[in-house]
Amino acid sequence: MLRKWGVAAVTATTAALTVGLALGASAAVQPTFPSLPSIPPTAPSIDFPIPKPGPTGTVKPPVIDPIPPSGGPTRPPGAVQPILPRSVNVQLKVERDGRLTVREQIIVQAKQQMTRVAPLRIGDRVFTVRDARIEGHGTVDVTADAITIRVGEGASTVHYTVDGTIADGDDRQEFRWQPASGWDTKLALLRVSLLTPRPGRDFVCLAGQPGTNEVCDSALTDGGGILRVVQSDLDVGARVxxxxxxxxGLVPANARFDKATSTAFAVTPVSGAGLGLVALLLLGGFVFLWRARARDAKSLVADVEPVALVANDGGKAAFASPDGVLPGQAGTVLAERADEGAFAATIVDLAVRNYLWVTESSGDWQIVRRNPADDALNAYEHTVYATLLPEGTESVTLSALRGAPLxxxxxxxxxxADAVDRGWFVRRPDRVGHLAIAGAVILALGVIGTVVLALTGGPALLGIASALGGLGLFLGGRFVPVRTKRGSVLAQQVRGVALYLAGVQSDTVPTDRAPTEREVVFSRALPYAVALGESERWLSGFGPIDPAAVRWYATQDAEVAADQGKFADQVAAFVDSLSRVLTPPEKH
Structure with a gap:
C-alpha cells in the first residue's frame, strides 16, 4: 500500500501538493495550484553520487543517497548505503527551450556487459535523440528508431538530448519519456530524477513490461519540486x-506524432487478437477445403463396380437408375456442369418417354411435338422442351438447328439449379458461390478499412486481418468442390453406370425377353449412354433390337427398318448429329 506518490511542501507560501498514482491519467480532482516562481539559481541539485574506482580499478562498494522529501528522515552523518551493480541513475532536466537533457549513470558488474536498445516511439509519439556521448567503457548509437547503449564493467555515464517530450494540451502541457527501457539485463536498482522549470503535477510512473499498468515502487517530490523515482528489480525488456x-506555455512544445506509421500498424491486444482469429479461421478453412477436395477427388478415382440399369421386376426386365437420377442430371453431376451431352440426353429421354417423336428422312432428322410437357417433368426438362419447341412450334429439323443454334x-x-435443389451441388457452377462473393466483399472492405485506419491512426492491422480473411474466403470459395458429399456418392454410382454401359455385351442382356421388354431397357438406357459418352458402345454392344419395337424413332428407309445393324447405326448417327447441333460454334 505504500506504492504512492509522496507529499511535497514547495515553499512556505505554497500549498501542500498531493500527487496520486494514476494508470494513464489522474483519477481524482486536483487542487488549484498557485503560480510558482521560476526555479532560482540555487535550486536543489539533482546529482546522484557516482562511484569512484577502487585501488584495483574496479568499482568500490559505492553509496546511494536519495534526497528525502522535505520533512522526511535524513541520513545520519557518515551513514552510507551500497550502490548495487546493475543499477542505473538517470537525471532528466526539461530545459527552457523544451529539450530534455539526460544523463544516465550505469554501474556494471565486473567482467559483465549491459546493453540498452530504447525505442524512440511510444505509441504514436515520436522522439528524436541527438548529441549523444559516453564517458566510460562503452558506445552509444542513435538511429531514427532507437538509441543503443552498450557499456562494460565499472561506471559509465551517457549524455544525450531528447526532442519531443513536451506536448500541448487544452490547459496544460504534458511531459512524457521512458527513462528506462530495452535493457538486456535485469536492473537491481533504478533511480530517476526529473527537474522542470516549474514544478509539475499529476505524475504517472508505470513500471513493467510494455503495455502493463503496474506502478513504480516509489515516486516522491522533494522540497524543491524535483520528482524522484526509485524502482528495484526491473525485469529484462521492461520499461519505466x-x-x-x-x-x-511553460516551454515550447516539441512533441511529434506519427499515427500512420506507429499506432496504425502497431501490434496491440486488439489487432493481435484480430490477426490470431483470422489465422485460426484460415487454418480451419484450409483443413475443411483439403478434406472436401480429397473426398471429391476420391469419388472420381476410386475403383467402382458396374451399376446395371436392368433390374428384375417380378420376372420381367425393368429399367432402374441409382437414386432415380435422370440422364441430364447424371451427366451434369459427373462433369460438374451441364454440357451439350446433358441436353442431347434430355431430348432423347423426352422422346423415349413419349413427349417427342423422332423421324429420319434422307439423312436429316425431324423432332416432332408428341405430347405437351406436363407435371411429370421437372423444371429443367420443361425449359429444354420449351427451348427446343417454343410455343406454336410443332417440329424442328436438325438441319434447321444448324442454321439457328439454340x-x-x-x-x-x-x-x-436442379442439382443444387437436390443436394448434389453446393452452388451453381455457372455462378460465383456465396462464399466467394462474401470473401470478395470482406476483402474490399478490409482494403478500404486499412487505408482509412492508417490515415486516421486507427488499428490498421485489423483492416489487414479482414482483408486476409476475405482473400482466404474468396479463394476458398472458388476452390470448394461443386459437389456435396451426397453428390460425390452419386458421382461414384454414375461412374458405375458408365462402366456398365461401356461393357455391355449382347449376352449380358437376355434375348429371350419379349421385344417390348428389350426395347424398354434399350431405349431407357440410351439417354444415359448419350449423357456419359457411351452411346456408341451401348448401341453396338446391346445386341439385336427390333426397329419396329422402338416406338419413339421412325425411319423412312425400308432397308434400315429391316436391318437391325443398320438401324443401330442410324440411331448412332442421329445422336451424334444432335450433340453436334447443340455444341456451341466455338467448341467445334
Whole structure:
C-alpha cells in the first residue's frame, strides 16, 4: 500500500501538493495550484553520487543517497548505503527551450556487459535523440528508431538530448519519456530524477513490461519540486514510463506524432487478437477445403463396380437408375456442369418417354411435338422442351438447328439449379458461390478499412486481418468442390453406370425377353449412354433390337427398318448429329 506518490511542501507560501498514482491519467480532482516562481539559481541539485574506482580499478562498494522529501528522515552523518551493480541513475532536466537533457549513470558488474536498445516511439509519439556521448567503457548509437547503449564493467555515464517530450494540451502541457527501457539485463536498482522549470503535477510512473499498468515502487517530490523515482528489480525488456502535467506555455512544445506509421500498424491486444482469429479461421478453412477436395477427388478415382440399369421386376426386365437420377442430371453431376451431352440426353429421354417423336428422312432428322410437357417433368426438362419447341412450334429439323443454334443458357441455369435443389451441388457452377462473393466483399472492405485506419491512426492491422480473411474466403470459395458429399456418392454410382454401359455385351442382356421388354431397357438406357459418352458402345454392344419395337424413332428407309445393324447405326448417327447441333460454334 505504500506504492504512492509522496507529499511535497514547495515553499512556505505554497500549498501542500498531493500527487496520486494514476494508470494513464489522474483519477481524482486536483487542487488549484498557485503560480510558482521560476526555479532560482540555487535550486536543489539533482546529482546522484557516482562511484569512484577502487585501488584495483574496479568499482568500490559505492553509496546511494536519495534526497528525502522535505520533512522526511535524513541520513545520519557518515551513514552510507551500497550502490548495487546493475543499477542505473538517470537525471532528466526539461530545459527552457523544451529539450530534455539526460544523463544516465550505469554501474556494471565486473567482467559483465549491459546493453540498452530504447525505442524512440511510444505509441504514436515520436522522439528524436541527438548529441549523444559516453564517458566510460562503452558506445552509444542513435538511429531514427532507437538509441543503443552498450557499456562494460565499472561506471559509465551517457549524455544525450531528447526532442519531443513536451506536448500541448487544452490547459496544460504534458511531459512524457521512458527513462528506462530495452535493457538486456535485469536492473537491481533504478533511480530517476526529473527537474522542470516549474514544478509539475499529476505524475504517472508505470513500471513493467510494455503495455502493463503496474506502478513504480516509489515516486516522491522533494522540497524543491524535483520528482524522484526509485524502482528495484526491473525485469529484462521492461520499461519505466514517466509522464507529468506542466503549466500551460511553460516551454515550447516539441512533441511529434506519427499515427500512420506507429499506432496504425502497431501490434496491440486488439489487432493481435484480430490477426490470431483470422489465422485460426484460415487454418480451419484450409483443413475443411483439403478434406472436401480429397473426398471429391476420391469419388472420381476410386475403383467402382458396374451399376446395371436392368433390374428384375417380378420376372420381367425393368429399367432402374441409382437414386432415380435422370440422364441430364447424371451427366451434369459427373462433369460438374451441364454440357451439350446433358441436353442431347434430355431430348432423347423426352422422346423415349413419349413427349417427342423422332423421324429420319434422307439423312436429316425431324423432332416432332408428341405430347405437351406436363407435371411429370421437372423444371429443367420443361425449359429444354420449351427451348427446343417454343410455343406454336410443332417440329424442328436438325438441319434447321444448324442454321439457328439454340440458346441453352436458360436450360443450363435450370439444370444447375436442379442439382443444387437436390443436394448434389453446393452452388451453381455457372455462378460465383456465396462464399466467394462474401470473401470478395470482406476483402474490399478490409482494403478500404486499412487505408482509412492508417490515415486516421486507427488499428490498421485489423483492416489487414479482414482483408486476409476475405482473400482466404474468396479463394476458398472458388476452390470448394461443386459437389456435396451426397453428390460425390452419386458421382461414384454414375461412374458405375458408365462402366456398365461401356461393357455391355449382347449376352449380358437376355434375348429371350419379349421385344417390348428389350426395347424398354434399350431405349431407357440410351439417354444415359448419350449423357456419359457411351452411346456408341451401348448401341453396338446391346445386341439385336427390333426397329419396329422402338416406338419413339421412325425411319423412312425400308432397308434400315429391316436391318437391325443398320438401324443401330442410324440411331448412332442421329445422336451424334444432335450433340453436334447443340455444341456451341466455338467448341467445334
Amino acid at each position: 514510463d514517466l509522464s507529468a502535467k506542466l503549466p500551460a 440458346d441453352l443458357a436458360g436450360a443450363r441455369s435450370a439444370l444447375h
